[in-house]
Amino acid sequence: MAILELRNIVKKYGSLELLKGLNLLLSESDIVTVKGRNGVGKSTLCKIVALIMSPDLGEVIFQEVEVNKLGDYQKSMLRLKHIGYVDQQYTLIPTLKVIDNVELPLRLLNMEKSVRRKKAEEILSMLGLKGKEELFPSQLSAGEQQRVAIARALVKSPKLLVMDEPFSSLDDEAMAMVIDVLKDYAKSHECAQLITTTDLGFSLGNKIYVLRNGKPISE
Numbered sequence: 001m002a003i004l005e006l007r008n009i010v011k012k013y014g015s016l017e018l019l020k021g022l023n024l025l026l027s028e029s030d031i032v033t034v035k036g037r038n039g040v041g042k043s044t045l046c047k048i049v050a051l052i053m054s055p056d057l058g059e060v061i062f063q064e065v066e067v068n069k070l071g072d073y074q075k076s077m078l079r080l081k082h083i084g085y086v087d088q089q090y091t092l093i094p095t096l097k098v099i100d101n102v103e104l105p106l107r108l109l110n111m112e113k114s115v116r117r118k119k120a121e122e123i124l125s126m127l128g129l130k131g132k133e134e135l136f137p138s139q140l141s142a143g144e145q146q147r148v149a150i151a152r153a154l155v156k157s158p159k160l161l162v163m164d165e166p167f168s169s170l171d172d173e174a175m176a177m178v179i180d181v182l183k184d185y186a187k188s189h190e191c192a193q194l195i196t197t198t199d200l201g202f203s204l205g206n207k208i209y210v211l212r213n214g215k216p217i218s219e
């Protein structure tokens with residue numbers, strides 16, 4: 001079943017036109033990789049898929065609902081309930097401990113404290129961060145912070161996971177561990193995932209695209 005569909009998407013920043021009529025389908029359990037050089041539009045694409053940014057042209061359909069027709073509150077609720085987003089800068093909250101950063105989406109969803117704590121601990125452990133729960137983000141390495149951001153996106157069991165260059169700070173071992181978690185998760189939760197990378201040699205998932213001159217080309 002389709003989780004998200006983009007139809008004829010164009011995004012303009014002044015005279016700069018990106019995505020140039022992009023069509024993209026993310027179905028249950030899909031892992032889609034979009035590769036491209038700096039500035040080609042990968043973050044722009046992620047923000048559109050995560051319903052953070054609206055395109056100038058084209059349609060975004062999330063679980064059969066045309067998102068352009070929704071108000072800001074409805075879009076926020078869709079994001080909160082169903083979409084996990086890992087942005088390029090990780091954007092952890094510096095004044096919250098690791099465990100509280102990961103629990104935050106569950107708090108916003110009014111999940112009971114003991115349940116959300118257990119879920120957050122489990123996901124942190126799966127991502128190799130057991131023992132780091134009580135630290136603040138500034139006390140972690142960049143690769144650890146990146147994994148906390150992935151944990152925070154995964155903890156609410158989203159239907160759609162959008163990750164903008166999620167492996168940029170990870171060493172080979174951490175990257176292999178995260179990829180295993182993501183693959184398992186795609187299957188077990190029928191979650192669709194979009195991953196971007198600047199590494200043109202990288203291949204993960206069942207659909208792989210290269211963005212060139214702002215336009216997607218199937219590899």
Ligand SMILES: Nc1ncnc2c1ncn2[C@@H]1O[C@H](COP(=O)(O)OP(=O)(O)OP(=O)(O)O)[C@@H](O)[C@H]1O
Nearest residue numbers: 013016018036037038039040041042043044045198
């Ligand atoms: N808010 C904005 N206003 C004007 N131009 C923008 C804006 N956001 C992005 N751009 C431009 O759009 C282009 C694509 O940016 P985007 O961040 O989507 O690229 P990217 O492929 O993610 O790059 P990187 O690999 O460096 O992260 C860039 O040339 C950038 O300067």
